[in-house]
Amino acid sequence: MYCAGEALADAGIDFSEYDRSRTGVYMGLTEHGTVETENEVYNISKFDYNVDYWTHHHNPRTVLNNPAGEITMKFGITGPHYSVGAACAAGNAALIQGSQMLRLGEVDLALCGGLSECVGSFGIFASFRAQGALAEHEDPTKASRPLDQDRNGIVISEGGCVFTLERLDKALARGAKIYGEVAGYAMNSDARDFVLPHGPRQAECIRLALERAGLTPEDISIINTHATGTKQGDVEECKALAEVFAGCSAVRSNNTKSIIGHAMGAAGVLELAANLSSFEDNFVHPTINLDNPDPACALPGLVAGKAEKVEQVETILNNSFGMVGINSVVIIKRFMAD
Structure with a gap:
């Protein structure tokens, strides 16, 4: 409320x-x-x-x-x-x-x-904890470490x-302040496993959202990754992104969960909100706690450690995936009055 x-x-x-x-x-x-x-x-x-x-x-x-x-x-x-x-x-x-x-x-x-x-x-x-998916670290501020080789859970x-x-x-x-325009979206299902994500279906979901938005991978400015810090889950998403965005030199990737943790049902919208300010200041917020990057999680244009200023942020692609094989992708565009 x-x-x-x-x-x-x-x-x-x-x-x-x-x-x-x-x-x-x-x-x-x-x-x-x-x-x-x-x-x-x-x-x-x-x-x-x-x-x-x-x-x-x-x-x-x-x-x-x-x-x-x-x-x-x-x-x-x-x-x-x-x-x-x-x-x-x-x-x-x-x-x-x-x-x-x-x-x-x-x-x-x-x-x-x-x-x-x-x-x-x-x-x-x-x-x-029973699934072996709950993060542990002697320093709680460093426990959330998606994409890091030493990650051990959510x-x-x-x-x-x-x-x-x-x-x-x-x-x-009515003269409303417009933060962004919903350009495209997609949802699909892995139909495969209760908890293990499936990169190929995630890639299909991303491509469908791009198609509906009338965009190409080269048109995306920021990818907010879903990566939660689980061993296999992060790898599956990174494979999907590497496949779809291969050769896209201008795209930047980040991970918001490294900063705020995994807010489950609120994760997708909270992470989108965290990136919307990039339309105004053209800064891409970083992935933190990435001290030992996992080679299996290599991403195009990954922003780590500190924020990066880019020339212009035009689009944000927001990944959000869930248990029982549900995938969702939302693409938001910078609003242009003309």
Whole structure:
């Protein structure tokens, strides 16, 4: 709700120019209700597991549409709301959903984003530990090290991010500040494994997003990699990117998770937000903790250690992939008034 309020305020939307019944809310989730359920189980354990002490708020708090629904109640939005469950690709998926609803004419304004509350969940940590995918390092600030040869897993983080999307004509008419233009997007499935990513399907997803945007690999300025810090996952994505962007000397790559960790359902939109400022200052933020680059994760134009100033950032390609083989790619263009 906080993120949605900030997004509406930043966009200058007070619903004097938009109909609340023509506003949609689409929120991406990896998980929801895990923290609430674990807390309730712990609570009733103090009462010999007597469910009389189980809160009657549990169901409305844990249904999947809760975050999107609470936003509608907070701001009196009466248009459609629902959550998009797409594992760690969920933030991008919600952004794609909002774009599609605008293009279909189903809504005139869309609040799209993602969130994760998994830091409060014992089960999330225990599961990643059981999979051998939870990062460990004697210095916690260096534990998140995607693309590094010494990486050993994911650093779990949490957060939220919400964007306001509207059609260009209306944005121009009301003098809105435009951060970027949704140029293209794609989603596909590996259909292969529960947790192991598959580079060839990721490459297909990237190519499809480029095709829909009417762009070539040479047109991309920044690639925000999804790389989470797992051994094989990082390699699969880097193979896909090396294949698609071979010979693209002007492209730059970075990794936001090295700085903020892996925010699961919020990862895609938080990482996109972290790169949008590049349209204004032409700086590409760096990948940190890359002390011992993995040769198997060589990327075109990888920015590491410190930010790099480039001549002009025209496009951002945002990768976001998730468990059970879900892939998403969103391409944002610098908005040009002419």
